[in-house]
Amino acid sequence: MAEISIFQAGFCTHPACMVLKGAGFKSQCFPSSAYLISTKVGYFLWDTGYAEHFMDASHGIYRLYSMVTPVTFNPAQSLVLQLKSKGISAKDIQGIIVSHFHADHIAGLLDFSGTNIICSDQAWTSIKNLKGILALKKGHLPDLIPTDIEARLSFVEQLPSIALPNELRPFETGWDLTGGGEVLIVALPGHAIGHLGAFIATEQGWVLLASDAAWTKEAYISLRGPSELSFLIQNNRKEYYQTLNQLHQLHRQNQVTIMLTHQSESLS
Numbered sequence: 001m002a003e004i005s006i007f008q009a010g011f012c013t014h015p016a017c018m019v020l021k022g023a024g025f026k027s028q029c030f031p032s033s034a035y036l037i038s039t040k041v042g043y044f045l046w047d048t049g050y051a052e053h054f055m056d057a058s059h060g061i062y063r064l065y066s067m068v069t070p071v072t073f074n075p076a077q078s079l080v081l082q083l084k085s086k087g088i089s090a091k092d093i094q095g096i097i098v099s100h101f102h103a104d105h106i107a108g109l110l111d112f113s114g115t116n117i118i119c120s121d122q123a124w125t126s127i128k129n130l131k132g133i134l135a136l137k138k139g140h141l142p143d144l145i146p147t148d149i150e151a152r153l154s155f156v157e158q159l160p161s162i163a164l165p166n167e168l169r170p171f172e173t174g175w176d177l178t179g180g181g182e183v184l185i186v187a188l189p190g191h192a193i194g195h196l197g198a199f200i201a202t203e204q205g206w207v208l209l210a211s212d213a214a215w216t217k218e219a220y221i222s223l224r225g226p227s228e229l230s231f232l233i234q235n236n237r238k239e240y241y242q243t244l245n246q247l248h249q250l251h252r253q254n255q256v257t258i259m260l261t262h263q264s265e266s267l268s
């Protein structure tokens with residue numbers, strides 16, 4: 001069985017109604033989480049959260065990103081330092097799974113030199129050549145990408161695809177990361193091209209790391225979407241709601257714990 005440790009690496013602030021329709025204009029904090037997944041074959045990371053590199057990469061036109069989502073980050077919160085305090089160094093990590101390439105999920109990649117990186121081929125293909133305003137529109141800051149990434153990158157589409165256990169329905173197929181059925185990566189389309197989640201088999205039962213498929217629990221519990229404005233930066237509204245509906249069904253079956261990257265206190 002795998003184990004999951006949660007780390008919060010910085011947060012940004014938004015009006016609550018951006019992430020949940022009708023939730024008002026009060027400013028809310030949205031932590032950026034990263035996860036350490038301990039498996040039989042070693043440690044994996046799920047995303048990295050913010051890092052100081054985010055500030056460095058937000059220059060010129062890219063400053064717009066940090067103006068739209070003001071970020072609070074203390075260097076001591078970087079994932080690499082938090083892991084170090086637990087005696088885990090970058091070389092102990094088998095791979096970093098990138099759920100998608102939004103800056104708040106990948107800002108720490110530069111702290112893990114040489115570590116393998118795993119993402120969807122679709123996600124990488126969609127951003128790898130983007131610069132300037134086109135990159136910004138995809139929530140991408142090109143300077144956050146390690147220059148040697150292509151030598152370290154592998155794609156989930158190359159992993160064995162397996163049928164998921166019945167209790168994970170409506171999800172049907174997943175990519176088996178370790179070959180042991182502990183980490184089953186699934187496509188959660190809509191938020192970003194090639195956006196991924198993963199079912200993790202733990203002693204306490206199945207956990208779904210759902211990344212940015214929703215920004216609040218209320219969204220999938222009561223099928224209450226985000227502001228229409230948010231679809232200026234999200235990829236596909238129709239797919240987003242199909243995925244949200246899948247989370248809703250999964251939640252109703254009450255057999256899987258759903259964890260969102262930016263989960264914070266109730267907004268209702």
Ligand SMILES: [Zn+2]
Nearest residue numbers: 100102192212
């Ligand atoms: Zn995102």
